[in-house]
Amino acid sequence: EVQLVESGGGLVQPGRSLKLSCVASGFTFSNYGMNWIRQAPGKGLEWVAYISSGSSYIYYAETVKGRFTISRDNAKNTLYLQMTSLRSEDTALYYCASLTGSSDYWGQGVMVTVSS
Amino acid sequence: DIQMTQSPSLLSASVGDRVTLNCKASQNINKNLNWYQQKLGEAPKLLIYYTNNLQTGIPSRFSGSGSGTDYTLTISSLQPEDVATYYCYQYNSGTFGGGTKLELK
Numbered sequence: 001e002v003q004l005v006e007s008g009g010g011l012v013q014p015g016r017s018l019k020l021s022c023v024a025s026g027f028t029f030s031n032y033g034m035n036w037i038r039q040a041p042g043k044g045l046e047w048v049a050y051i052s053s054g055s056s057y058i059y060y061a062e063t064v065k066g067r068f069t070i071s072r073d074n075a076k077n078t079l080y081l082q083m084t085s086l087r088s089e090d091t092a093l094y095y096c097a098s099l100t101g102s103s104d105y106w107g108q109g110v111m112v113t114v115s116s
Numbered sequence: 117d118i119q120m121t122q123s124p125s126l127l128s129a130s131v132g133d134r135v136t137l138n139c140k141a142s143q144n145i146n147k148n149l150n151w152y153q154q155k156l157g158e159a160p161k162l163l164i165y166y167t168n169n170l171q172t173g174i175p176s177r178f179s180g181s182g183s184g185t186d187y188t189l190t191i192s193s194l195q196p197e198d199v200a201t202y203y204c205y206q207y208n209s210g211t212f213g214g215g216t217k218l219e220l221k
Contacts, residue, residue: 035210045152045160045203047210059210062117095159099150099207102171104162 002026004096004107011113012086022079022096022107030074033057035099036081038092039109048094049081064090086114118142120206122213128221135191137216139204144184151180151189152203154215160203164189196220 008020020036036048049070050059058070069082079096093109119142129135139149147167152160162171164180167187177192191198199220204213 037212044201044215045154045205045212047205047212050210061210099205101165102162102169104150104165104171106159108159 002105004098004105006094006096006107006110009094009110009112011115013116014087014114016086017082017084018086018112019083020081020094020096020110020112022081024077024079024096024105027098027103027105029077030054032098032100032103034070034072034079035097036068036070036079037095037097038090038112039095040089040092043092046092051079083112086112088114090114118145118206118209118211120204120211120213122202122204122216124216125214126217126219128219129194130221131194131196133194135194135198135218137189137191137202137218139182139187139189139213141185141187141206145206145208147183148206148208149180149182149187150205150207151178152205153198153200154203155200163202194218194220 003025006022012018033052035050051070067085071080091114095109096107098105121140123138151164154160163174163178168180179190181188201215201217203215
């Protein structure tokens with residue numbers, strides 16, 4: 001069974017940092033590009049970042065470029081999102097997901113709340 | 117950046133209706149488009165990938181079509197369990213549409 005389990009969320013003050021993790025199982029993680037997608041409360045989906053299977057290609061949404069860093073450790077089957085200079089508008093449920101053709105796997109999400 | 121515009125944003129329909137949801141890209145996305153269904157409190161679920169390929173386990177009443185900048189998700193006969201919000205997603209550069217909320221009339 002495919003599983004993606006996110007962790008690392010919580011309440012953080014504006015301007016501070018937070019690092020999310022996503023542990024994968026049930027599929028060959030190292031073969032897949034991976035994404036972070038977020039959803040603010042009551043709002044739609046927003047793609048945040050992508051990293052290719054071997055970390056050669058990395059892309060970010062303009063809203064997070066320069067503040068967020070996506071990375072992965074294929075030996076640990078783990079995807080990361082380092083978030084710095086957090087703003088209130090970064091408050092959202094953050095999903096990790098593969099989004100690769102029919103191999104489309106999503107975690108259940110982890111909540112990040114940016115508030116003083 | 118490629119913008120994705122979904123219409124309508126809210127759609128009310130009756131059980132058994134044929135329902136059409138639209139998604140328009142700001143530039144040609146070469147059919148690199150997926151459709152997702154999201155129910156309240158759940159992660160999105162893939163319905164259609166690469167414009168018109170039905171994901172395994174998804175009922176055949178769902179279908180997708182389109183090319184260039186214009187794409188459509190069709191539900192041939194609406195069922196009560198189809199009440200959800202539907203999103204298109206272009207994976208040329210990564211953008212979701214704003215969503216269509218589908219409710220029962």
